[in-house]
Amino acid sequence: MVSEQPSAVEADPRFTRSRRAIADTLADLMERTQSCPSVSALAEAAGIHRATFYNHFDSVEEAAVYVIADDFRALHDLNIRDRRMGADPTAVAVATLNAMLDSLRQRKSLFLLASTWRSSSGLMGIGDLLLEQLHALRRDLGVDEQESGANNSVEDVYTASGVHGVFSAAVGGNTDCDPGEIAVRLYELLPQWIRQPPESSTH
Template structure:
């Protein structure tokens, strides 16, 4: 279980040599993923494919999942940084996430989904939970607010997997159907966007 929930900052390394190492590892991981599930790629296999020494690997990362996370970093970043408030609305946030997923479907498909990297999936879900908590109205019963946050956040992750799995999906119509099923308070917020 040498997986990790954290996100490495190695993808943004400033030293040119470090950047080359990270780029070589990212490229090797994508190449290996074309034929192998990421759960079957260990540090030795990745280092061999990238021509990077294990010692060098461990200077930047603690697990293969962290390299995967640098590859989906733009999705993680978008989840975190896209505005999500009554003015912009939940729907606009979701639209922007899913447009990003549709654009980079081919790359994300290696890491998100049933044959992907469970640690990366978890990281995406944790961020969706954190952001979703910002829009769910507070409730007298914290448990019921928590139910709404968790069901909504994981449902939106399900939407991401559906977009990845179905190239011909009408993403806007799917978001429509999804938002149409939301509780009224959230739907109003979405309409206000």
Template sequence: MTTSTRDRGEDQADPRVRRTKAALRATLIELVQHRDLSRISVADVAERAGISRSTFYDHYRDVHELAAAACTAMIDELIDAIPGRDGTGSAGASPDTLLTFFAHLAEHAGLYRSVLGPQGSARVMDHLRHRATATVYANRTGAGLPDRAADIPHDVPAAFTAGALLSVATDWLRRGCPCPPAEMAALTRPLLVALYREEPGLPA
């Protein structure tokens, strides 16, 4: 589930809204480095961001909704930064893609652990699954990266691969990232290669 049409229109129409939301997301990302999400209040975020609580509530219902928005924004930025995401397939052939993915999760482990855990955000999980499936599909087929879930054909290998990768990632986060991102990338890549042994390109 991505940002609502109303929210996207509001952001595009008013630069002040974009700046305020970006400041709130950045503030939460900073705060969650030092304490669990469950211990961060709206007052904490508003005070650190230099805005009133009423301004916070103009944009988000609570801290958890802000966390979901921060994660989905970071996921989109991560996907956009992956080399070859235009469908050329170069990302699919590069081990650096997996390393980038796990390094990003590790850098923001506290936030992702909160929103992807048992009491986390279905919105973030669905958004991450959609973007992962779309990226795998684009790498497999050489097609452009779809912007909407509805634009992705029913592709079993892409959905299977995205689901497996997310399962591995969430388990790693839940266990406190017991091994470094480079090791996770090295452990995961052979499994994905085995899945696509007969495919012309690799998904990760």
């Protein structure tokens, strides 16, 4: 969701408007009611037909992942911008993780709903989204397989799963750990190519 380029259908303004309506309405309903709406209720509140919902998503849970992906996409863009401006990679990574955690805490009910969705990759909830974000980082930082390691796909899955696990404990659990400390611990889970990317990848 972060790294994919829009298809011709997705680039259609009508498609974009209806998807945006679904996402915004779901976020609003979850914030107000703290409960998952049915597809029919969500479609009615968004002002679309039920069939239109299924043109975009297979379930409300998948739509919840999309809302979170939208938040993460903006943070990804800031991450890349700051790195290209010469900011310290460690500071940027920790700040991004802290912002992601803060975003998820603000959308706790949405995050818990998204956590029940299983993607085609087999990862639960936003694990697949985190995996896509790693792929997008590799692309935008210009890190190829040789630089990041021959087993980068396995490494990415482990990283995404680990980060997702910490997010789940920090957002859905009863932990009272300092968010900044959690971000530092999350940083330690990241692969070396993110923490200290090749010099050429930051320009």
